Amino acid sequence: MDFKSYKYDLVLLHAPSVYDFRKTSIMYGPISDVVPSSSVFEMYPIGFATISRYLKNKGFRVRILNLAVKMLLNPEFDPEKFLKKINARAFGIDLHWLCHAHGSVEVAKLVKKLHPDSAVIFGGISATYFNKELMEYPFIDYCIRGDSTELLLEQLLIALKNGTALDKIENLCWKNDQGEVIYNPFTFIPDSLDGIYVDYKNIFLSAIKDLDFSGYLPFASWVDYPVTALVMSRGCNYRCNVCGGSNQFYQNHCSRKKTVYRSPEDIGKEIKILSRFINGPLLLIGDVFLNGKKYSSDLFDEFERLNVSNQIIFELSAPPARDELEHMAKAIPSFNLILSPESHDERVRSLFGRNFTNKQTEEMIETSIKLGVGRIDLFFMIGLPEQTRQSVRDTIKYCDYILGKYAYSKKVAVYIAPMAPFLDPGSTVFEDPEKYGYKLFYKTLEQHRMALLQPSWKYILNYETKWMTRDDIVESSYEAAIELNRVKMAHGIIEQKKAISQEKRIIQARDLCRYIDKILENKNESVRNDLLKDLKQNMDIFSVSTICNMKDLEWAVMFFGIKAPKFVRRIFFFFWSLIDKMMG
Ligand code: B12
Structure with a gap:
């Protein structure tokens, strides 16, 4: 049993691409010009939000800490000083995108130095791919492989709290008392995304509770341009040769044979809440047409029922059929395509x-x-x-x-x-x-x-x-x-x-x-x-x-992004920055 009292059960940390980017001279070039983040790649995986919501629902105390945004927005922010004050049983660090290879590992080293008794857990698709190398670092205790880790994290946090055995937690890599790395079977590949939600209201309330606005921001300029991602699926049907999120990747490295989709009703519920306080564009993760006609049709009906005024952005893998586009247009007044x-x-x-023609x-x-x-x-x-x-x-x-x-x-x-x-x-x-x-x-x-x-x-x-x-x-x-x-x-x-x-x-x-x-x-x-x-x-x-x-x-943010005029958001952000500075 673990008798030490912790303020948080899990702090989810997102590191900058290069840890000390504020000191190093690097010409990153146009590597992030077509995504909303800067070359620091300060956006955390959407999984932080689904993990946090899932665990909070189960009674765990979880905090999201976007270290990259904090370092980017405040040149005086001292990560070491800040992290020292964070009292958590476990720190979860994402290595989802390989471009965080430097920052994530450096942050792990720092966390272990500051909190030797806390667990350092890695996850994300690059962590899954490089799990063996990650586990060689003495300051990394665990790596949870796969694209769906909510339940596995719950099991790990319970085991850490109660000091119980780890060998039954699927997909987990851990170290035994002799320091040997144990790779539990990689067998947890859920074929349903029921219960996977992002609760933005909760994220907002958590920011207030933790007095940390920037730590929860998805990316640095989100206040001005609140484009928000929505999980529709995990995995991919396409077999693009240079993509590390292709069908082959998920089969060979995430054990996922089939793309899994959230139900249209669940997506609808999330959109309903989101559209209440965010007017910005909503980007659906995954191609809506890859799960058959019934799925896209049901999802569009759900949109129509909800009468959402936000711009909805659909990323397509290939041009869809005319009738599919017609249904989309009928259901969604502001539809956009990529x-x-x-x-x-x-x-x-x-x-x-990809095998479609220019015609x-x-x-x-x-x-x-x-x-x-x-x-x-x-x-x-x-x-x-x-x-x-x-x-x-x-x-x-x-x-x-x-x-x-x-x-x-x-x-x-x-x-x-x-x-x-x-x-x-x-x-x-x-x-x-x-x-x-x-x-x-x-x-x-x-x-x-x-x-x-x-x-x-x-x-x-x-x-x-x-x-x-x-x-x-x-x-x-x-x-x-x-x-x-x-x-x-x-x-x-x-x-x-x-x-x-x-x-x-x-x-x-x-x-x-x-x-x-x-x-x-x-x-x-x-x-x-x-x-x-x-x-x-x-x-x-x-x-x-x-x-x-x-x-x-940027897709035009209709009038104002978050449902407050820009100057109100700016004032709000200004005061939050002051609080942030005081806390940092
Ligand atoms: C949606 C998406 C985006 C969105 C991100 C939305 C978001 N906030 O997550 C946008 C468009 C912004 C984006 C940007 C980029 N992307 Co992208 N993206 C995707 C896409 C299409 C889907 C990802 C997905 O399905 N996520 C859902 C699941 C899998 O992840 P998740 O829910 O976030 O997290 C779960 C697990 O990964 C894990 N997990 C994640 N973090 C952690 C942490 C811990 C501690 C634990 C335990 C678990 C864990 O548990 C989570 C919940 O169960 C994939 C392609 C694909 N089909 O996979 C590419 C993909 C992931 N992106 C990729 C790349 C390269 C990028 C960019 C670097 C591109 C660029 N040069 O600008 C940027 C990085 C932006 C940044 N960080 O600032 C590559 C990554 C390859 C790699 N291994 O590095 C992919 C595979 C394909 C591609 N080339 O586009 N991307």
Whole structure:
């Protein structure tokens, strides 16, 4: 039995990508330009919210602590001082995205130093993939594998409290008294997501109770742009070769044979609560059309019944049939679509793992415009099989064609970004790079941890291809960004003044990368380090919104995001920041 009293049973910690990003000089480049977070990747997994809600319902005291946001928003915030005051039986740290390889492990080391009696638990899909390496660290006690850990965490917390045996907790990696790592069978793969909810009201109340607003924020700019994710499924039906969340990944590394979906009624319940106090866009995680017609149809009926006014964003793996789009449009007044053709070249797209045609894409765009879509975002990628620099240029020409064709609607947006910082671990190509024309620079967790400390994103990239070297990928990314920016200006999507300043920014970012290359040629290490240190400020400036302006990606937040005018939110946020500073 454990007699020590703890304030929390579990504190869920989200680390920055690189622990001391505030001190290190790294030109992260455009690695996070097409997601709402910064290059610190401060967004915590949605699983933090489902875990917290599940455990709180069972009577556990759980706190979410987004260390990355706190460090980002307050330059004086001292993580060590802050963590020292947190009294918890267990600290759960996510290594969901591999880009947290450095930060998550460093935070674990720090937590163990400050709280040697508390348990340090890892989880997330990258932790699942790298579980063996993680368990070698003396400061990591447990790793829970798999994409569904709510119940397993409950069992572990009970065992920690009562000092009972751990050998029956499925998917758990732990250390026995001799320090040997025991890998319990990886057999818990639930085929239902019943009971998996995000309770945003509770998160908000917890922030007040813990007097910690920033620690609960999903990402730094959420107050201004409260886009909110909603879990619809876990797993994926698609077999995209470079994706570490593909069907093969879930089968081979998460033991999941079948994608699991939440019931439309459960999703409806969550949306109902959410839409009461958030007006921002809601992003559904998973493709609504992959679970058969009945599922999408039931979900749309649920939306219609609820009469939700929020913008709903659907991410599609392929263009859906016309009648499916019609049902979506009828049920949801503000529906938005995201589709990733990845390349204009259908062969490159099919080597990536998606087999739809440009004709189908264009038919989808036309139908959706007629049906009143809010916006259609098309995403293209650099770093694909058989893709050359010329092929990337041709993709931009295709973007030009698409924007011209649908200019009348003002509904279509196009983006291009490099596959960065990493080719996903566990993806088909990562497992057998040569077969697919790829070369991997880093394979292990430790190699990726060290890669994240490299001075520019060129050296952080863990791959190059037979068709594009790392240099090509970097140069091609900036070249494509310049061209696409011009195309958008020509179509009146970006006004001239903004486009000119954006182009200047892209060129400065590219030149900075080239200058870093030059610095690295210097044989003298201390001269090299000094020169890089001097670039810190510029590196930070040119690691955000270079390849595209992140603001352009935001779906318009109707009038105000959280149901309070912007100035009220700002005042609220200001006072919270003061409280945060006092507490930190
Ligand atoms: C939705 C999604 C997003 C959303 C994130 C929403 C959110 N807050 O979670 C958005 C669009 C913002 C996003 C962004 C990115 N993503 Co993403 N994303 C996905 C997607 C499509 C689904 C993920 C999912 O199903 N989650 C649900 C389940 C699996 O996770 P969960 O509920 O959050 O957590 C459960 C478990 O993972 C575990 N767990 C998680 N954390 C912890 C912690 C502890 C202590 C424990 C015990 C358990 C645990 O338990 C949870 C609950 O049971 C996957 C592809 C796929 N099909 O998997 C890619 C995927 C996860 N993303 C990926 C990547 C690379 C990124 C980016 C780095 C891309 C980029 N360069 O910008 C960014 C990172 C953003 C950041 N952190 O700031 C890769 C990750 C590969 C890897 N191993 O690193 C994936 C696999 C595929 C891909 N290439 O897109 N992503």
